[in-house]
Amino acid sequence: MDPVIVVGAGPVGLTLALTLARRGVRVVVLDETPADGGDGEEPRPARTAVLRPDTAEMLERLGCSFADGTRWTGWRTLRRRAMVAQVPFAGPDGAPGPDDAEEAAEEGTRAPEEAREPSPLHVPQHALTRELRAMLDRESGVRIVPGGHLDTLRQDSAGITAHTRGSNGGHWRGSYLVGCDGARSTVRKLLGARFPGRTAVERHAVAALRAELPWPGEAVLHRSPPRGSEVTARPLPDGIWRLDWLLPPGGDLVTPDTLLTLVRDSLSTWCGEVPPYELLDTGVHAVHHRLTRRMRTGRAFLAGDAAHLLGALGTQGLDEGLRDAGNLAWKLTLAWHQGASETLLDSYQTERRGAIVARLRAADRALTTVRSTGGWRTARRALMPGAVRGHDELLTDGHLGRGMLAAPPVYDRTPLAPAGPPTASVAVATAPGDPVEDVPVTAPDGSVVGLRDRLGGDLLVVLVAPGTGVWERRHWLGAGLMPGLAAAIGALPMPAELLVAEAYPGAAAHTVLMVRPDGHLVAAMAGVRPAELYACADAVRGGSPAPRGQAPGSEGPEGAAAAERAGRAGEPDGTPSEATANR
Numbered sequence: 001m002d003p004v005i006v007v008g009a010g011p012v013g014l015t016l017a018l019t020l021a022r023r024g025v026r027v028v029v030l031d032e033t034p035a036d037g038g039d040g041e042e043p044r045p046a047r048t049a050v051l052r053p054d055t056a057e058m059l060e061r062l063g064c065s066f067a068d069g070t071r072w073t074g075w076r077t078l079r080r081r082a083m084v085a086q087v088p089f090a091g092p093d094g095a096p097g098p099d100d101a102e103e104a105a106e107e108g109t110r111a112p113e114e115a116r117e118p119s120p121l122h123v124p125q126h127a128l129t130r131e132l133r134a135m136l137d138r139e140s141g142v143r144i145v146p147g148g149h150l151d152t153l154r155q156d157s158a159g160i161t162a163h164t165r166g167s168n169g170g171h172w173r174g175s176y177l178v179g180c181d182g183a184r185s186t187v188r189k190l191l192g193a194r195f196p197g198r199t200a201v202e203r204h205a206v207a208a209l210r211a212e213l214p215w216p217g218e219a220v221l222h223r224s225p226p227r228g229s230e231v232t233a234r235p236l237p238d239g240i241w242r243l244d245w246l247l248p249p250g251g252d253l254v255t256p257d258t259l260l261t262l263v264r265d266s267l268s269t270w271c272g273e274v275p276p277y278e279l280l281d282t283g284v285h286a287v288h289h290r291l292t293r294r295m296r297t298g299r300a301f302l303a304g305d306a307a308h309l310l311g312a313l314g315t316q317g318l319d320e321g322l323r324d325a326g327n328l329a330w331k332l333t334l335a336w337h338q339g340a341s342e343t344l345l346d347s348y349q350t351e352r353r354g355a356i357v358a359r360l361r362a363a364d365r366a367l368t369t370v371r372s373t374g375g376w377r378t379a380r381r382a383l384m385p386g387a388v389r390g391h392d393e394l395l396t397d398g399h400l401g402r403g404m405l406a407a408p409p410v411y412d413r414t415p416l417a418p419a420g421p422p423t424a425s426v427a428v429a430t431a432p433g434d435p436v437e438d439v440p441v442t443a444p445d446g447s448v449v450g451l452r453d454r455l456g457g458d459l460l461v462v463l464v465a466p467g468t469g470v471w472e473r474r475h476w477l478g479a480g481l482m483p484g485l486a487a488a489i490g491a492l493p494m495p496a497e498l499l500v501a502e503a504y505p506g507a508a509a510h511t512v513l514m515v516r517p518d519g520h521l522v523a524a525m526a527g528v529r530p531a532e533l534y535a536c537a538d539a540v541r542g543g544s545p546a547p548r549g550q551a552p553g554s555e556g557p558e559g560a561a562a563a564e565r566a567g568r569a570g571e572p573d574g575t576p577s578e579a580t581a582n583r
Contacts, residue, residue, distance in 0.1 A: 004017075005172055011125065011128050013029065017142060021139040024333075030172065033147070043124070045124060055323065058322060062132075064131055066131075071118070075220075081226065084392055149165055152190070159174055160298075188306050197290030202246065205259055206245075210278040221396065227265040288309045292306075296345060303324035303328060312367060313363060313394070352409075355411075418536050419539070422525050430524075433520055436520070455519045456517060461497070461513070461533070464508070465480070482500075508526070511524055
């Protein structure tokens with residue numbers, strides 16, 4: 001089987017390549033960076049990524065240590081001179097973070113929420129890229145080809161051929177190809193996939209500096225400060241902070257003097273006077289909202305910024321790119337080892353494009369109310385404090401990865417769901433299509449791990465069996481439902497792993513959960529039902545794979561029809577969002 005070709009060696013492309021390699025798939029990574037260009041990412045302290053818990057844990061499963069990143073102890077939302085919200089985060093071991101209730105009482109603000117959720121992870125992007133590249137270099141089934149610029153793609157019934165020019169130019173043959181080559185994607189252009197959307201929905205000035213601020217370890221959103229514009233301050237290790245100021249609409253030039261004024265205004269507002277600080281890096285960036293019409297064309301796929309751009313209101317485009325990688329990796333793994341159906345390959349577009357459409361629609365609605373100025377909207381904010389509080393909460397959700405703007409996606413309209421609920425279907429706290437909860441489970445080797453620690457590999461089947469924790473594994477492995485369940489799993493049409501949990505939210509004893517490799521619930525059933533387990537697993541793989549000699553979505557009339565189906569998929573009710581409607 002020819003390798004999977006990944007075009008682009010940024011965080012999304014490297015994550016996809018590493019995930020595939022760990023699952024026994026041979027990979028060729030085409031990187032435009034010259035061979036002497038190091039890891040391809042220039043160290044820029046002001047260029048960082050904030051990863052939500054689900055994407056951070058995905059990278060941790062691959063072995064990322066994030067030595068250069070940090071998790072925050074809490075989050076504060078300030079308006080003018082008052083703190084209006086405070087969110088303490090759970091510590092690394094899941095324990096509550098610092099208790100700031102006394103401080104909140106002294107300041108006359110609302111007491112902080114109970115520390116339940118884990119902190120986002122803040123990491124310099126060049127450090128993340130360097131760590132992923134180092135891990136990929138150690139994989140025997142991966143070839144990284146630097147110094148080549150892609151200029152041609154050709155698909156046929158057996159695979160896809162890419163041609164590059166440059167110092168390492170040549171023809172590269174693959175079974176599938178994934179364009180992870182950024183916003184100016186060459187792959188997207190060669191595929192003829194449109195990339196409509198909106199330009200510069202937000203603009204920000206950015207600075208990285210070393211200073212002592214009043215909230216060590218906490219991230220801050222300051223709205224309507226006494227001086228300057230809306231600003232976020234997010235800590236990094238070694239006393240470094242990244243500060244982002246929202247700029248007025250328009251393309252006015254941000255001069256060095258303007259940026260220094262923003263720095264000094266914010267520092268003096270927070271500290272009473274301008275404290276000593278070391279300015280490390282500055283920049284200006286614009287947030288665009290765009291979404292390609294097609295994320296799949298035959299054997300070629302688009303992921304990350306090559307497929308979509310978003311990031312307004314505190315959201316993070318890299319999160320969605322990593323979710324693309326997690327969604328596509330297990331499907332390409334199955335296709336590479338066992339073959340794939342059209343349904344399985346099309347499901348990447350349906351699920352991921354549908355998720356991005358929902359993100360962009362939510363952002364469109366929020367931008368209209370939160371960022372608009374003038375007329376009735378300004379008067380409404382002045383006369384209706386509740387509306388302003390709602391905006392504060394919405395922005396906090398965007399920054400922390402919650403709500404419609406940024407929470408992990410739900411695939412409740414996936415083509416990989418069973419045709420109907422299994423006869424023995426039961427309700428648990430997680431709905432089909434939702435991400436599963438991270439509960440302790442016993443793995444096949446007898447170790448107790450988190451359920452989400454087992455993601456990224458095979459299909460998971462979890463038996464809820466209270467009391468198993470007090471017995472040695474050898475006693476219950478051959479008792480009760482276990483032998484029948486193990487036999488049923490062995491007969492499934494795709495590889496699966498059997499896990500046992502003492503409990504799962506909302507699940508009764510002897511409930512059996514089926515979980516996709518990317519962590520979304522397929523179904524929950526009462527007891528062992530081999531036929532229904534088989535039907536669910538068959539739905540997850542999209543039905544029987546196409547014969548090896550037949551190209552999924554290959555060129556020609558049938559392939560064109562598949563590409564057209566892909567272009568329409570993922571748009572609820574067939575209507576594009578406001579952000580994607582303009583061509």
